[in-house]
Amino acid sequence: MNLILIAPPAAGKGTMASRLHDELGLVCISAGELLRGVDPNTPLGKQIRDIQSRRELVSDDITNALMKERLMKDDIKNGFVLDGYPRHMPQVDAVNKMCEELNLHIDYAVLLNVSYDLALKRTLGRQICSVCKETHNVLTGVNAPKVEGKCNKCGGDLTTRNDDNEETFKAGFAAYEKNCAPVIEYYRNKGMLVELDASKDPDYTFNQFKELIGSKND
Numbered sequence: 001m002n003l004i005l006i007a008p009p010a011a012g013k014g015t016m017a018s019r020l021h022d023e024l025g026l027v028c029i030s031a032g033e034l035l036r037g038v039d040p041n042t043p044l045g046k047q048i049r050d051i052q053s054r055r056e057l058v059s060d061d062i063t064n065a066l067m068k069e070r071l072m073k074d075d076i077k078n079g080f081v082l083d084g085y086p087r088h089m090p091q092v093d094a095v096n097k098m099c100e101e102l103n104l105h106i107d108y109a110v111l112l113n114v115s116y117d118l119a120l121k122r123t124l125g126r127q128i129c130s131v132c133k134e135t136h137n138v139l140t141g142v143n144a145p146k147v148e149g150k151c152n153k154c155g156g157d158l159t160t161r162n163d164d165n166e167e168t169f170k171a172g173f174a175a176y177e178k179n180c181a182p183v184i185e186y187y188r189n190k191g192m193l194v195e196l197d198a199s200k201d202p203d204y205t206f207n208q209f210k211e212l213i214g215s216k217n218d
Ligand SMILES: [Zn+2]
Pocket: 129, 130, 131, 132, 133, 134, 151, 152, 153, 154, 155, 156
């Protein structure tokens, strides 16, 4: 099974991708990791880091080329999930072309639905243990710290991420909505869209996925 994963920030995309890997053996191909994985000592690697240090997006030409190269490797034969790609319509066209050339087929586009308000709370309320990396949240109440600023698991100090502020979140969410709305419509019209409620815990999201895919394949 080959999937595309579409989700706004803080919808639990990373967790979903690792569940798909652990339970279904799908290889997770993250566009962000592909870009970070290019050797910084090569001209391309230097170019990518320059673009990212200016907080700009790497061009589709570069991303598409890396994606195609990745999809030519043998380990994807038992199924893969694309994470963070395609993120807008020109990349959808590119992935269609790639699939045709490489004789691959995308089965479903999986959309993780979460409201703006909940995603915002997940982002701004997130506190991570500096020792054991356990995630806590003071706004959603999911694993809220029992003692302020201290980890529930090991008692270590909790920290917040620098980029977890409302402005950054707003910009990220707005960009997602603008770019992904046509992508979602495209896959919906093709009958390939699987929509999941990602407002609860990861088990709940994953179980919906198994039920929906199971019923489609019956
Ligand atoms: Zn801890």
